[in-house]
Amino acid sequence: MAQYIKPFNGLWMDCITNNLIAMLASENEAFLDIACHLDAIYLKKVYNQSYSSEEIQQELLFFGSYFPKIQYSIEMLDKYLFYEIEELDQYDEIHNIIKSRIQDGYCVFVTVDRYYYPSGVNSNTSHMIHPTFIYSYNDEIQSYSALEDCIVMGKMNYYNIPYKSIDLSCEYFKSVGKKIKLSFYKTTEFARKFTNEIQLSRLVDSLENMLESGLIYNQGYDLYYHTGLDSLTAFLDELSMFHSLRDEHLFRVRVFSFCQYHKRNQDLSNLISKCYGIKTDVLKSFYSELESEWTILKNMSYYILVKKRLKGLDINDMDIERMKASLSRIIHLEQKTAENMILLCKGLE
Structure with missing residues (x-):
C-alpha cells in the first residue's frame, strides 16, 4: 500500500495526469522531469461554430x-503504467474494492461528486463529477488519503476524504442512474529504468x-x-x-x-x-x-x-x-x- 506520494505541481496538465506523474515519481524521481518529454499543443475552442x-x-x-x-x-506514460477499469452500478462493496486494490499496490481513481467533500470550491455549492485519486486509507479516522486540487484549482495538495463523502456521492449517483468508474493503476518494471x-x-x-x-x-x-x-x-x-x-x-x-x-x-x-x-x-x-x-x-x-x-x-x-x-x-x-x-x-x- 502506497503510504506517501508527494503532489506533483511542477506543471499543471490535468488532475489525472498530474497524479499519475506523482505516482511514477514516487517510484523514480526522474519522472519529476517527465513534463520536458511530453508533446504540447495550444488549443482554443472556435467561438463561431454550431452548438446544440x-x-x-x-x-x-x-x-x-x-x-x-x-x-x-501523455501516450508515452503507457509504457510505465499498468491499469484496469471497472464500472459499478451497485455501490455496497465500493470501500472493500478500493481498500483491496490499495493493499495490492494499486492507486485508485474513483468517480466522486465533489459537492459532498467536507471542504473545497465545490463543497455544498455545486455538483462537480471528478476522478478522485486515492493512494491510502485509514480505518481509524474513516478516511482516504488523496491528492486533490479542490481547495485551489490547478494545485494538487494532500486531502482527506471521509468514507461518508464517498457514500453520499454514491447515493446521489444512484438517484440519477449514474455508474461509478474505478481505475486502478500501478507502475510497471519499466518505470525504474526511465531516464531523462x-x-x-x-x-x-x-x-x-x-x-x-x-x-x-x-x-x-x-x-x-x-x-x-x-x-x-x-x-x-x-x-x-x-x-x-x-x-x-x-x-x-x-x-x-x-x-x-x-x-x-x-x-x-x-x-x-x-x-x-x-x-x-x-x-x-x-x-x-x-x-x-x-x-x-x-x-x-x-x-x-x-x-x-x-x-x-x-x-x-x-x-x-x-x-x-x-x-x-x-x-x-x-x-x-x-x-x-x-x-x-x-x-x-
Missing part, C-alpha cells in the same frame, strides 16, 4: 472556456506543429479548435469576450499554465544542455522572457477581474487594449522562440 444550443455557447463563454489552453500528449534523455526529432515535430497551426475537429465533443499559434491570434481577435467572464477559476488555471509551460521549457533547455554538452543560455533567456510576459498578462488580467469583482468596476476598453498589447508581444516572442529551438535541435541531430 445558444445556452451552451453562453455557458462556455461565462466560464472562460474560450481562453486558450495547453494540451499535453531528450528525443530531439520528437521535439522538433511538436514545435513545427505549433508553428503550422490551423483547425482540428474533436469528435468526442463535436467541436472545432484553433491549434498552435492560431489559438493565440484567434483569442487576440476575440479578446473583447473577456467582458463576459463570470467565473474566474478556469481562466486563472489556464493563463497560469502558460507561465508554467515556459518554466518547463527553461528546464528543457537545461536538459538539452546536459544531454548534448552545449550551451543553451540564449534559448533559456527567450523562455524566461516568455514566462515573464505571460506573468505580466496573468497579473494584469487578475487585477482587472478583482477590480470588477470587489469594486464593481466594469472592464473598460482601455483594459482590453492593454491586454491586447501584452498578448501581441507574446505571440511575436512565441514564434521567434519556437523557431530558434527548432534550429538548435536540427543542428544537433
Whole structure:
C-alpha cells in the first residue's frame, strides 16, 4: 500500500495526469522531469461554430472556456503504467474494492461528486463529477488519503476524504442512474529504468506543429479548435469576450499554465544542455522572457477581474487594449522562440 506520494505541481496538465506523474515519481524521481518529454499543443475552442444550443455557447463563454489552453500528449506514460477499469452500478462493496486494490499496490481513481467533500470550491455549492485519486486509507479516522486540487484549482495538495463523502456521492449517483468508474493503476518494471534523455526529432515535430497551426475537429465533443499559434491570434481577435467572464477559476488555471509551460521549457533547455554538452543560455533567456510576459498578462488580467469583482468596476476598453498589447508581444516572442529551438535541435541531430 502506497503510504506517501508527494503532489506533483511542477506543471499543471490535468488532475489525472498530474497524479499519475506523482505516482511514477514516487517510484523514480526522474519522472519529476517527465513534463520536458511530453508533446504540447495550444488549443482554443472556435467561438463561431454550431452548438446544440445558444445556452451552451453562453455557458462556455461565462466560464472562460474560450481562453486558450495547453494540451499535453501523455501516450508515452503507457509504457510505465499498468491499469484496469471497472464500472459499478451497485455501490455496497465500493470501500472493500478500493481498500483491496490499495493493499495490492494499486492507486485508485474513483468517480466522486465533489459537492459532498467536507471542504473545497465545490463543497455544498455545486455538483462537480471528478476522478478522485486515492493512494491510502485509514480505518481509524474513516478516511482516504488523496491528492486533490479542490481547495485551489490547478494545485494538487494532500486531502482527506471521509468514507461518508464517498457514500453520499454514491447515493446521489444512484438517484440519477449514474455508474461509478474505478481505475486502478500501478507502475510497471519499466518505470525504474526511465531516464531523462531528450528525443530531439520528437521535439522538433511538436514545435513545427505549433508553428503550422490551423483547425482540428474533436469528435468526442463535436467541436472545432484553433491549434498552435492560431489559438493565440484567434483569442487576440476575440479578446473583447473577456467582458463576459463570470467565473474566474478556469481562466486563472489556464493563463497560469502558460507561465508554467515556459518554466518547463527553461528546464528543457537545461536538459538539452546536459544531454548534448552545449550551451543553451540564449534559448533559456527567450523562455524566461516568455514566462515573464505571460506573468505580466496573468497579473494584469487578475487585477482587472478583482477590480470588477470587489469594486464593481466594469472592464473598460482601455483594459482590453492593454491586454491586447501584452498578448501581441507574446505571440511575436512565441514564434521567434519556437523557431530558434527548432534550429538548435536540427543542428544537433
